[in-house]
Amino acid sequence: MSALQQLMPIIMLLSIAIASPAQAHNRSQSFSVWTIDQQQLTMLYTVKAREATRFQPSLATREASLTNHLEQTIQVSQAGVHCAPAGPFQAMAAQPGYLRIAASFNCPQNPKTSPPEIQIASFFSLVSSHIHYARVAMGKQIPQEYLFTEGRQQQSIELGDTSQIKTVEQVLLQYVVLGTEHIFTGYDHIAFLLALLLMLRSLRDIVWLVSGFTLGHSITLSLAVLGWISPETTIVEALIGFTIALVAAENIGSKTGANRPIAYGAASALGLMLLLSLTGLMTSSLPLITLVGLIIFTLSYLPANGEFSTFKMRPALSLAFGLIHGFGFAAILQEVGLPKEQLWPALLGFNIGVELGQLLIVAALWLIYLRFKKNKEFTSSAADLCSAALCGLGLFWFVARSYGPTIG
Secondary structure (H helix, E strand, O other): OOHHHHHHHHHHHHHHHOOOHHHHHOOOEEEEEEEEEOOEEEEEEEEEHHHHHHOOOOOOOHHHHHHHHHHHHEEEEEOOEEOEEOOOOEEEOOOOOEEEEEEEEEOOOOOOOOOEEEEEOOOOOOOOOOEEEEEEEEOOOOOEEEEEEOOEOEEEOOOOOOOOOOOHHHHHHHHHHHHHHHHHHOHHHHHHHHHHHOOOOOHHHHHHHHHHHHHHHHHHHHHHHOOOOOOOHHHHHHHHHHHHHHHHHHHHHHHHOOHHHHHHHHHHHHHHHHHHHHHOOOOOOOOHHHHHHHHHHHHHHHHHOOHHHHHHHHHHHHHHHHHHHHHHHHHHHHHHOOOHHHHHHHHHHHHHHHHHHHHHHHHHHHHHHHHHOOOHHHHHHHHHHHHHHHHHHHHHHHHHHHOOOOOO
16 A cells, blocks of 8 residues: 555545535525515525524524624615615525525615616625625516625616516526536535546546536436425535545545445444434434435445446446436526526526536646646546545535534
């Protein structure tokens, strides 16, 4: 066993240790839907419940803490004049794992003649990488989507003619941009792609891998957005962490011949989680049947794979795990919403945007590999280091999301 291989467990532990609590909130994001009726703007703001744990501990409930934060960080103005809130911000019923706050603002002028400006500074002071998606609609007009970031916290809402309906091409392009922006903020999806690519050495392998992942997440993304399947968000996000850890561990096992010990170790850890849930000592957000399924899959898949079979199995694995990641992609569209009048162009555009972003990431990684591939010792060592780090990060996300805060 080489010195580098001996260091892999240490690297995995370090990658877990240096992951700050904020990283457990991976892809920090929020959503809002705005409805404009004459001179009143009504907002419905949605965020994952775990985001409320970013606030300083207090006796207030998460809903109260979030409401207070939004009252201080969301403003609407018109021609430099603030639009007065129509009343206090109010907590609303939300899906499990989410918080939802409603508010209304009264503006002094007609929004069509004097475009309102929405300022959303929520969460940026707590996590600079936070992103917010806002959907604004007036009358029968096709809703407009806006992206808020730390560097772009204020947007002018151009309404135009309320009878104007966007063309198919306009809707398609709008959601292509939204999908592309989404993939570049999905750090767990990028980590999964990197873990998959570390064992590949040819363009043909990459084509098969990307095709499998694309097919998998396109299927579940469409099914979830259309409402045919409604997965639990907390379970999906924990499983995404598991997929990263498993693929990265497989990379290590295939090169070291330690697939079987890795499988037994992973199954033992999952068995401990199952035991803790059964005894009630520490309840996971993952159902018992899910933990049992992960144990069976780990024991069935990892021991059977050597380096050669890994190459053959990667497309199938990317397809299977793509199904899980598709539910993650769907979360944003379910919150932002799709225009019912042009549902399919919007869904297709978002899918295309995700694929464009994914291909750009894969192309960048492939170019990096071509730059260093002549130095086989360096590329092999770099792949080993990355696999160990990604395994640790995936484990961290899996455990943090399995036992992270949720609301019933």
